[in-house]
Amino acid sequence: MTLRFPVARPSLPTADAILPYLRQIDEYQYYSNFGPLVGEVERRLAERYGVDPACVTTVSNATAGLTAALQAEAKARRRNVNDGPAYCLLPAWTFVATLHAVLAAGLEPYLVDVDEDSWALTPQGVESALERVPGEPVAVVPVSPFGRPYDMAAWDDLSHRTGLAVVVDAAAAFDKGSVGQSPAVFSLHATKVLAAGEGGFAVSTDTDLINEIRKCINFGFLGDRVAQSRAINGKMSEYHAAVTLAALDAWPQTRKVFDDIAHAYRDSFSQDNRIRLLPGGADDYASSTVMLMRDEALPEGFDEALADRGVGTRRWWGGGVAKQVAYRRFSSDLLPVTDWLARRCIGLPCYPGLSRDDIAEIAAIVGDTLRGR
Numbered sequence: 248m249t250l251r252f253p254v255a256r257p258s259l260p261t262a263d264a265i266l267p268y269l270r271q272i273d274e275y276q277y278y279s280n281f282g283p284l285v286g287e288v289e290r291r292l293a294e295r296y297g298v299d300p301a302c303v304t305t306v307s308n309a310t311a312g313l314t315a316a317l318q319a320e321a322k323a324r325r326r327n328v329n330d331g332p333a334y335c336l337l338p339a340w341t342f343v344a345t346l347h348a349v350l351a352a353g354l355e356p357y358l359v360d361v362d363e364d365s366w367a368l369t370p371q372g373v374e375s376a377l378e379r380v381p382g383e384p385v386a387v388v389p390v391s392p393f394g395r396p397y398d399m400a401a402w403d404d405l406s407h408r409t410g411l412a413v414v415v416d417a418a419a420a421f422d423k424g425s426v427g428q429s430p431a432v433f434s435l436h437a438t439k440v441l442a443a444g445e446g447g448f449a450v451s452t453d454t455d456l457i458n459e460i461r462k463c464i465n466f467g468f469l470g471d472r473v474a475q476s477r478a479i480n481g482k483m484s485e486y487h488a489a490v491t492l493a494a495l496d497a498w499p500q501t502r503k504v505f506d507d508i509a510h511a512y513r514d515s516f517s518q519d520n521r522i523r524l525l526p527g528g529a530d531d532y533a534s535s536t537v538m539l540m541r542d543e544a545l546p547e548g549f550d551e552a553l554a555d556r557g558v559g560t561r562r563w564w565g566g567g568v569a570k571q572v573a574y575r576r577f578s579s580d581l582l583p584v585t586d587w588l589a590r591r592c593i594g595l596p597c598y599p600g601l602s603r604d605d606i607a608e609i610a611a612i613v614g615d616t617l618r619g620r
């Protein structure tokens with residue numbers, strides 16, 4: 248069914264915008280393996296986050312970046328095989344890629360519930376969960392829900408106090424992502440605010456760690472062809488770097504588009520105090536996802552009823568990772584908040600080209616459907 252308002256309609260840089268960068272690739276004849284365009288992306292990202300270029304590495308996608316960052320961190324915390332599984336705590340309320348990465352890095356997941364207000368793990372919640380983990384906890388992956396800012400200083404502090412490796416899944420947090428010693432990993436997937444089709448990057452003020460991540464995304468090689476660590480191939484190609492550079496050129500306009508959409512939704516729903524929106528409230532940030540949350544469960548058949556009226560929606564994280572068919576067997580805390588969010592949250596249409604009138608119409612359709620009209 249073609250929807251009048253699909254939930255997403257990614258709009259990446261045009262061929263004309265990418266062309267000057269493709270011509271550079273023709274000139275350099277360098278296509279992968281940390282070429283000049285990848286170097287330029289890393290320099291520009293470093294400038295954006297106020298760090299040295301050695302603090303940034305591009306990756307092929309955030310899942311590979313998270314895997315490599317966890318592998319790099321786990322290696323630094325060498326353990327005896329008799330110690331049993333090395334546990335990694337992560338929120339149950341996240342996209343399944345977070346869990347894929349934990350497993351790919353050779354760690355044993357332990358699912359923790361999120362905070363009701365921030366939809367994310369908190370350092371306090373993690374500390375109290377540590378005693379319930381059925382083995383040795385070595386790492387934690389806090390997730391920025393749909394691009395919401397996170398407190399990197401607090402996570403670095405937790406890491407220093409507990410010895411846990413922290414890797415922040417900042418997949419959607421390009422706009423207000425904060426950086427510190429613990430690596431933060433960002434996605435450049437087509438559905439993200441800064442989109443290159445596929446791609447990602449990791450930032451940490453610990454340049455040794457960034458080098459270790461680079462090794463883990465490059466077959467374990469660093470400077471020679473000897474595999475020095477468990478590894479994958481997770482490098483960004485020069486072609487994806489070309490799209491990323493064109494996307495960075497357009498970032499100020501792209502940011503305004505997504506910010507305007509979020510504000511238009513807030514204005515359209517402002518009369519209904521039982522509805523909360525993300526992004527919304529005090530911590531303003533640009534996201535390619537607008538999430539609606541109601542204070543009661545969304546009615547049965549809500550998604551289908553909206554689709555019948557031409558409005559696309561998505562349960563971006565389904566019921567959380569504990570509900571994924573492949574992953575129901577892992578150790579976990581009780582997850583009442585995750586279950587609660589899964590029944591109340593839904594992604595609304597969000598893409599460049601949506602006008603304020605479109606958004607007012609979508610909000611009216613959503614409101615009518617919630618009232619059973």
Ligand SMILES: Cc1ncc(COP(=O)(O)O)c(C=O)c1O
Nearest residue numbers: 308309310342344345418434436
């Ligand atoms: C929270 C979260 N983590 C990880 C990922 C994976 O990112 P990528 O598609 O770049 O691998 C996503 C992608 O949507 C995500 O939302």
